[in-house]
Amino acid sequence: MKKRVFTAAQPSGHVHLGNYLGAFRQWASVQDDYDCIFGIVDLHAVTVYQDPEDLQKRTLEFAAILLACGIEPEKAHIMVQSMAPEHAELAWMLTCVTPIGWLQRMTQFKSKSEKQVEVTDGLLQYPVLMAADILLYNAAIVPVGDDQSQHLELTRDIAERFNRLYGETFVIPETKLPTVGARIMGLDDPTKKMSKSETGAGHAIGLLDAPEAARKKIMRATTDSQPHVDFDTMGPGVANLLTIHQALSGWSDEQVKGHFQGMRYGDLKKTVAETVVGFLEPFQERFRGFYSDRGELERTLHQGTEYARSIAADTIRITKRRMGLFS
Ligand code: AQP
Numbered sequence: 001m002k003k004r005v006f007t008a009a010q011p012s013g014h015v016h017l018g019n020y021l022g023a024f025r026q027w028a029s030v031q032d033d034y035d036c037i038f039g040i041v042d043l044h045a046v047t048v049y050q051d052p053e054d055l056q057k058r059t060l061e062f063a064a065i066l067l068a069c070g071i072e073p074e075k076a077h078i079m080v081q082s083m084a085p086e087h088a089e090l091a092w093m094l095t096c097v098t099p100i101g102w103l104q105r106m107t108q109f110k111s112k113s114e115k116q117v118e119v120t121d122g123l124l125q126y127p128v129l130m131a132a133d134i135l136l137y138n139a140a141i142v143p144v145g146d147d148q149s150q151h152l153e154l155t156r157d158i159a160e161r162f163n164r165l166y167g168e169t170f171v172i173p174e175t176k177l178p179t180v181g182a183r184i185m186g187l188d189d190p191t192k193k194m195s196k197s198e199t200g201a202g203h204a205i206g207l208l209d210a211p212e213a214a215r216k217k218i219m220r221a222t223t224d225s226q227p228h229v230d231f232d233t234m235g236p237g238v239a240n241l242l243t244i245h246q247a248l249s250g251w252s253d254e255q256v257k258g259h260f261q262g263m264r265y266g267d268l269k270k271t272v273a274e275t276v277v278g279f280l281e282p283f284q285e286r287f288r289g290f291y292s293d294r295g296e297l298e299r300t301l302h303q304g305t306e307y308a309r310s311i312a313a314d315t316i317r318i319t320k321r322r323m324g325l326f327s
Contacts, residue, residue, distance in 0.1 A: 005030050006139035006173075008039030008081070008130075011058040012050065013196030015065055016204040017276070021181030021247045022145025028070035030143060030176075036076035037137055037308050038066060040301075043081045043088065044129060047122040048112065048197070063301055064291035065207060068283055077304035081133065084305055086312035091125070091132035093319055097162050098128050107150060115197070131155040136312045138171040146182040147193055149175055166322040181247035187221040190236035208284065211277040218273040228264045231257055238268070245272045248279050 009015075009023060027038055040062050042055060059080060066078055081087050103109060103124050113119040130151050134142055135158075142152055152175040159170040184194045188202040198204065202221070205214045224235035229242075246256050260268060290297065320327050 002033065002035040003140040004137055005034040005036045005141045005143065006039065006134050006137040007143050008041040008044075008133055009062070010041050010045040010196075011055060011062040012045040012048070013058075014204065014206040014208065015062065016184075016194050016196060016206055017244065018145065018181075018184035018194035018204070019196070020069060020207055021184055021244070022147075022178060023143065024066060024069040024071075025181075026143040026176065026178050027066070027076070030141070031071060031076040034141065037139075037304070037311075038071060038076055038078050039081050039133055039308075040066075040078065041081040041130075041133060044126060047120065047126050048116065059301075060294065060297050061208075061291065063297045064287050067290040067297075067300075068286035073300045073304065077307045078300055079305040079308040080301050083301075084309050084312055086136055086309060086316050087129065087132055089316055090136050090312075090319060091129040093323060093325075094132050094135070094158050094162065095125060095128050097165060098131075098158055100124075102154060102157065103127060106154065108147065112197075127151045127154050128158065131158045134173050135159055135170045136315050137308065138311075138315065139173050140171055141176050142173050143176040143178075145184075146177055149177070169319060169322050178247075181243060184244060184247075185236060185240040187217055187237075187240070190222055190240045205276060205280075207280070208287065209280070211280045211284075214276055214280055215273040218276060219269050221269065223265050226265075228262055229260045229268055231261055238265070241268060241272045245275050248275050 007023065007027060009019060027036070030036060040059055042059055045055060063078055067073070071078065106127055109124055109126065113123055116123070131154065134155050142155075144152065152173065156172050159172050163169055186192045186194050186198060186200070186203045187205070188200050192198065194204045196204070202217050205217055209217075218241070221241060222237040223241075224237060226233065226235075229238060234242075242256060242260060245251070246253075251259070260271075263271075317327065
């Protein structure tokens with residue numbers, strides 16, 4: 001029997017190159033070897049306010065993006081979190097075994113709550129819902145970008161604590177990070193990770209950005225005060241551009257060093273921009289093809305969710321029994 005993979009992303013804004021390199025590309029690469037469930041986690045998205053109409057639209061757009069990234073519904077199941085009430089149900093059971101201090105320590109909670117006028121309970125509970133997403137499917141492997149490593153560790157801690165209290169129930173999942181591109185940084189500020197919720201115009205390369213707009217963002221990316229690439233002294237902005245190029249081109253470390261050492265920043269940016277545009281153009285053509293068939297997209301999401309719920313129902317039954325909940 002194939003091991004199971006579960007991973008997910010929020011339809012919370014403009015999907016960017018960091019999401020692709022850190023996550024979606026890995027998702028496509030594991031679909032032949034594992035039983036894969038990929039979630040569009042809209043309940044996570046609403047931990048900060050989302051325009052309701054936009055959110056609905058983005059869920060379908062997101063499904064088309066995943067298909068354009070190479071995910072094939074014949075091999076992998078794409079599900080929508082809010083259509084599977086088992087996620088929220090398990091999250092509550094896990095909330096009851098999770099010390100509040102574990103949640104207050106999460107760096108993403110700290111950084112996201114700083115940006116809110118009022119911090120909701122949902123934002124604090126976010127990692128428990130994420131633990132429920134994963135444990136619901138007894139996923140052995142969870143491919144994510146580096147920013148999610150801490151949440152994955154917490155998922156393991158919650159699962160172990162539950163297993164200790166109530167007996168062996170959940171599989172302890174492993175984190176799978178990509179070798180290159182696990183943390184793509186913002187183009188305007190390479191000390192911050194590229195993020196959907198950062199609003200700066202030059203911050204992220206959106207997967208649906210017009211290719212010429214993406215080129216301009218790269219040409220304006222923050223570098224440092226040196227005139228050319230020096231691998232011994234380069235700052236985070238230059239390192240980030242090189243990572244983007246390496247992740248998209250598949251070049252080895254030696255090839256990257258041989259090609260870029262000593263290159264002037266203007267030429268480095270032109271080369272990276274060319275590579276990014278070369279990726280975006282065919283990607284967006286595939287996207288438009290999938291997005292134009294709304295009926296087919298909806299069918300894919302319903303079928304994927306139905307499959308996921310058939311597994312989730314068993315986990316809920318077992319978990320309730322373990323906790324002594326009447327059923
Ligand atoms: N900058 C990044 N580099 C590499 N991987 C990244 N991921 C996110 N940003 C980067 C990975 O993308 C997947 C989906 O992420 P998400 O939608 O669950 O939300 P996130 O991690 O919080 O991503 P964002 O873009 O920063 O969204 P907002 O601003 O809405 O929170 C995950 O596997 C993540 O690791």
